Amino acid sequence: MPLVLNEEQRLLRDTARDFLASHAPVSALRKLRDERNPLGYEPQLWRQMAELGWASIILPEQYGGLDFGFLGLGLVMEECGRTLVASPLFASAVVGASALLLGGSSAQQVALLPKIAAGELTLALALEEYHHHRPTRIATTAVREGDDFLLNGSKTFVVDGHSADLLIVVARSAGEESGPEGLSLFLVERKLAGVSCRRTLMADSRNAADLQLDNVRVGAHQMLGEEGNGWAILAPVLDRGRVAIAAEMMGCALEAFERTVAYLKERRQFGAPIGSFQALQHRAAQMQADIELCRSVLLQALSVVDEKPGQLPILASLAKAKLNELVKRVTNEAVQMHGGIGVTDALDIGFFLKRARVTMQLFGDTGFHKDRYATLCGY
Amino acid sequence: MQELESFRAEVRQWLEANCPASQRQPITPQEQYWGGRRGRFSSEDARLWYERMRDKGWIAPEWPIEYGGGGLSDRQSRVIRQEMKRINARAPLYGIGLWMLGPALLEYGNAAQKQQHIPAIINGETRWAQGYSEPGAGSDLASLQCKAEDRGDHFLVNGSKIWTTAADKCDWIFCLVRTKPDGKKQEGISFLLIDMDDPGVSTTPIALISGESEFCQTFFDNVKVPRENLVGELNKGWSVAKALLVHERKLMAEMGSDSPRKIVAPNEAARTYLEFDNGRIADAQLRSDLVDYDMQMHAIALTHFRGFEEKSSGVSSPAALVMKYLGTEAEKTKCELLLAILGSRGLGWEGEGFTPEELDTLRLWAMSKAMTIAGGSSEIQLNVIAKKVLGLPQPAEV
């Protein structure tokens, strides 16, 4: 794992950057927000992204995938972070695709992966039940009835929950309320009887929803993985999601940082560019140092997904915790260093600030991941 | 790749056969071998280990064979360092000559200078001091005033240098001297090599908060320095000085993560000195500080690795410019963390009632304060990042 991009990877990144700059700049998100777009993303854009192969980067060729590896997906996520692209990429191409890839039966894979690869089928992971990431604290129940299961419970902070075609519901078929044992995963059509959904408008103007499951009946063949052993799939899927969202956060931080450094060179006060003031220079330089650390951590975390999955848990927590801190610091400083204009809605910086806060909670806040890192280190 | 792996196997085998068991222990400052006339081996094993490494050419594996180096590539040299680290092998030789002057001289010195000085570094004959800082020129190094008058076949040097590490134990000193009093301050500086036995050179030690007198003030009183000791061109010494600083900063950046020391890692110390509750450190604050430190070091190690890979594949990146700042700040954090973990056991100054490791921890803590000052302070590092990486406009002064 050399932590240096090869030719193909650089090409993918540059293509993504060019495409998004022209097809999905930050103004596109602003437009979705201002028109209160009910879907929350542009289907036309998503189709184009799928045509570029982004929905299928990690999928094998036999399912119409690019089989390019997780690092490639991370590079695209990072570019999406730069322009704050609203799309099903994270929920479907990262989380959904990984869940099916790691846990789907061959029948499920044959039926669903080609559609995911083509961007025709979108997914959402219905996991959280609490206002902090607690992936094993699951009260939603799955009770067997003959060949079926009845699902009951409520879910919150479900990314793309109101727009996805298919939900992956985490439910408890056995065990204590806050343990990993006894969890099962189910593929549930969002339109199925008993599923009700309320879109939640979040700070970042992106898609999330609360879900209610009332006696939702699903066949046993809709189960993903083994009964009661859902954690074996969920754990690596969450780690992949954490690394991918960390990549998006990197893009978000870099863009906010670069825009700020440009402003430091342009804005003049006291007869000089504000970037010549050492108080601002040093804070900018410290952020640059943090960015360098995060770059290495992120590349390593993205690489181990395919190459050394045994190291994924600790690196996923390292990456998510470090990027949480970076994106918080950088977006706060971006606002501060812009002065009054920084707190106006007219400037895009506010969009970065708000998206940062949502990503910081997604799949584990800083405290969650520091605790997990410490635990994995044995203290 | 394949070749490198078979090289690694060879290195491993050779080290296994040649590195004495006693030389695979963390090292104390007293056990380090710095060469020079006053250099002493702490044991027969230390001598043996040094001599074997010297004869193998691995004291400076990347230096040319003709000067006693190993003639190896950066990647091969890294393999040697990794394999040494893997078995906790001690560095056989320490010194500013090896770390800083040698690389700069290989780049800027003439054939005669290289022939005279490089093998002498590897052979442990000369220990070098660094004569950069002056009482009036620290961070603003280019304002230095120590004067060298051009007298044709020699220079006449007058002035003083300060904070010269171990000057009282060194044989030679490389100095930045002013050879042109007017004009831009960087353009009147030359780089001279001075034999400390020359008449007119004297040193006075300075005691530090760590209790040691690591460094000195060095005085030059009408010292005659032969012209052939000028490195690079007259008045162009600033380029040599900067190239050497790159090596110094790289070295300092890696100090925390690389060298095997007697001092324990904070997470190991935690097991000895802290209470645990159900497998977790009971003190929430210390646990949180420890995980912050461990994560930071993990990220720094990955960034060293990325920096090396980028350099060897010709990719330019700002990583190298931020590492001195990050590495030395982390070293300070580590020492504060260790003191906090050791509690009152970390406060022993000397004598009985404390283990040697505990006493070392406090001394190292005091020394760590110097890391973010020496070799360009943290503030200066941030100035450099702001200027070189971010391209921010310079303040009116400077």
Ligand SMILES: Cc1cc2nc3c(=O)[nH]c(=O)nc-3n(C[C@H](O)[C@H](O)[C@H](O)COP(=O)(O)OP(=O)(O)OC[C@H]3O[C@@H](n4cnc5c(N)ncnc54)[C@H](O)[C@@H]3O)c2cc1C
């Ligand atoms: C352990 C140790 C070993 C050393 N060994 C050697 C040696 O062998 N040879 C040698 O020549 N020198 C050596 N030095 C000296 C070292 O290089 C200087 O101490 C260092 O360059 C700082 O200079 P100064 O001490 O004069 O501090 P000053 O330059 O006076 O700095 C005082 C404070 O002001 C800050 N400051 C200065 N300028 C700026 C600026 N432009 N912007 C913001 N802040 C600024 C500094 O960061 C610092 O916090 C050593 C120092 C130490 C601590």
